[in-house]
Amino acid sequence: MNIIHILFGIVLILLVLIQTYNSVKAESHRQELQQICDFLQSRKDTMDSLLSRFDGILGDMASDNERNTVLKNHATELDKLVKELRYEQSCLESGNRSMKSKQKRLLTIKGKLINETNEIKEKIRQRKNTIAQLEIRIDSLKRIKAGLDIEIDNSLGNEMDCLSEPVSGLNIPPSIKSILDSQGITCIGELSSLDRDYLQGISGIGTISIDRIDAALQEKGTYLGMDAVKVNGRWYRIEEEQTSEQSQESTQEQTTE
Structure with missing residues (x-):
């Protein structure tokens, strides 16, 4: 009995152990x-979480793709604009070169025209001087002829004593008298035979001074531009009417001859 009990007890222990092992093993499996x-x-x-992030990344990529598309369109437009600007720049540079070339030609032509103008002005000035000298010469010859005519026939001129008076006796400023004296104009006859243009060409004598000179001469019974001639130290006023009559008489005498 004892052996049977012992064996039965051993079996029970083994079963308990097996059951315990199985329980522990099951618990381990559950864990x-x-x-x-x-x-x-x-x-x-x-x-x-990764899928959510991936979805976000996909959304960002889609948004980036849209922005990239917009940016590409803008870049394309900018490229077109740059090409147009470069073309316009090329046209402007070409026009600028053309303008510079034309400007150089115009400057050359301008220089030639200025030189030609200066040459023409110089020629005109020389001719004016020549004409003025001829006029002075003609006037001098006329006076010589008038003096000869007066010397032959005193009726062709009226002697004026005031013309022999010195310029210093005129009612004009001393500075003007000094200028006239430096020009060799010492008597009223010499001053009266001059015109306004001649006096205005003298340095230091202006329009106001000329008016004063003319007023002073009129006080003496003479004036600027008078036809006066000096014959044998005496001054005469040439009478234009008598000179004209004399010319007519000379013409008639030549016709009669």
């Missing part, structure tokens, strides 16, 4: 399964 489940759940959460 492992729980751990696996927890791990899988964690992985699932991680995947969900």
